[in-house]
Amino acid sequence: MENEIRNRNEGRNRSDNSNRSDSSNRSDDSGMAMYWYWICNLPKITNSKIKRLLDCFGSPDEVFREDLKDLGKMGILKEEDIRRIEDSRRGWDLAQEYGEFCKLGMEFVHIGDDRYPERLRSLADRPYCLYVKGRLPEDIKPAVSIVGARACSEYGRRMAEEYGRELAASGVQIISGLARGIDGASHKGALLAGGSTFAVLGCGTDICYPEEHKRLYEDIPERGGIISEYPPGTMPLPYLFPARNRIISGLADIVLVIEAREKSGSLITADQALEQGHDVFALPGRVTDKLSCGCNRLIKQGAGIATSPADILAEFSLECKKNNENYIKTTNSLAKEENLVYSCLGLQPKNLDEILTEVKADIQQVLHVLLNLELKGYIEEISKNYYIIKR
Template identity: 35%
Template structure:
């Protein structure tokens, strides 16, 4: 790091206790850069409009935060992280449009991935099979439009979005609500490593920061800030995904939603967004068309349930044709198909393994 590199000043300012992002940006609006904040006399700091005395307590304590900043800088560098301050040319331009952009970003992988054209895919952690498959195929096919996929590495929709992007040989960015040295959830260790290798993992939190609940809404603003648009696949009416969508709207980004079953509470949030004017998405082509992009390869698939099933045997195809998206009992299928019960059970197992139906409690089944 060169003598003129401002990274240490930005990192040190972020370490001042009690100041917060709001306080930091009010000071920067007056003094332009962190070095000027640190060198300004108390009288001038106290004159800044909107700053509370409690926010200035850390700055006025006389403590040299550059000492702590150097320690954190070394820890991050030893860990292999890139440290990108707001003033860096690597800082994503779109992220600067947030009201409260991070002062510093910490990145594992390729920092340049943060500035690529991207779409966020978000949704429920406890997603249905339909939601998971939809997120995977959307992300997989967005790669053919040269669109990176941004998400939060959570279970469910986030996981499938990252996996789909990697499967499609595209780029993906995972935004964390904890330090880079903590893989959360633990089940995604392998996925985390793959994203570091082929994309980027980013956080605004120092090493060792635990994934506490209050950090995830802040994480969601970065997901929205890095993206040209946000796609909500499955989400309840009150959920973090709708917070992300609202942030996207607030900063002038596009909001897309994937329809689900009308009686599914897991799609209530997506359906509400559609009622409010969100763009309906059935395939990656809908998103590509919105941005005037053409696919680099043909045969972009629609969402699950619309793919061809020509490889299934005739009896399996015949049974699949009478299975509806809504729950049906196995007994009804036996009556409608005219097949023996053992044969129906055998075919249902085959169809479930193919991923075209979902077995439900109470010996029920539905098409997905």
């Protein structure tokens, strides 16, 4: 048995292709899918261990059938891992288990399936399977991952929504993680534009996390997909989220970071993008703002500077599709005093004292104008006496 395994390995090494053992049968054949579903659901058998098994036996159906006892002697797997696999083989009904999954209304896409994203195939640590609600990103269309702080500023949230909206309106697929803050805003922007967006989760695709994004979770499959490498029922445990970042970056051509602290998970995603050979862009911010420290550091290290969605679209030789009548209010109908107040506001929150200093008017008059602008939908009071324009 040991010599047989060695011969198999040597034969694979001579013919080389690191992808051969896991992509030699690219089809959506349900017979092979059952075996992929089994091997991807083995308890405590990580991707690296699955790779060792496939290097030895070539395909998951062979792993299911073959004698594994010599793998421990050869140092390929620990004895406890071999026992787990053997126990699973004895207790696992292939057709029944896969049939129960299919009843959930999700897609199971393994690396031997033609539907598996080409962008992920070349990754050294690619997932062997994906669970999908909706669909996967299209290989032939450009894709941008938008990531950033969960506890973002109102400015960051609006920028994420604007970039998601403008990029999606121009045909770019938006990838993110459905997290609070920047992630959720970028998904929302893409949906508002009627574009495609995809959420990569750190839990099972049957679990909405965080719960306040229930509406996004329900809407995204209509325009794109909810994606995870973790099987249904997997709870959103903290240690699962860093691993999903490689998929967020891997599914995209460009990663855009909008607000990130000095030590941020978004910077890990940016680092992974660079390792994967993708471009990284960052939204610049004030040097005194902690939420901009990470972005400014990325720019200092050579990341592209995103001053508008057009900067990203230029990388794909695309132009911004302007639908400003839907998103940006015209000021032609504003009275002179309303225009004066409106013109001093922006996407960065400004407090009442700053507004009074700029417009040099009576406080009661300014408050009256601010109220009128808010009622007309031009501005928003995001906290007590702090105002921003609405776009």
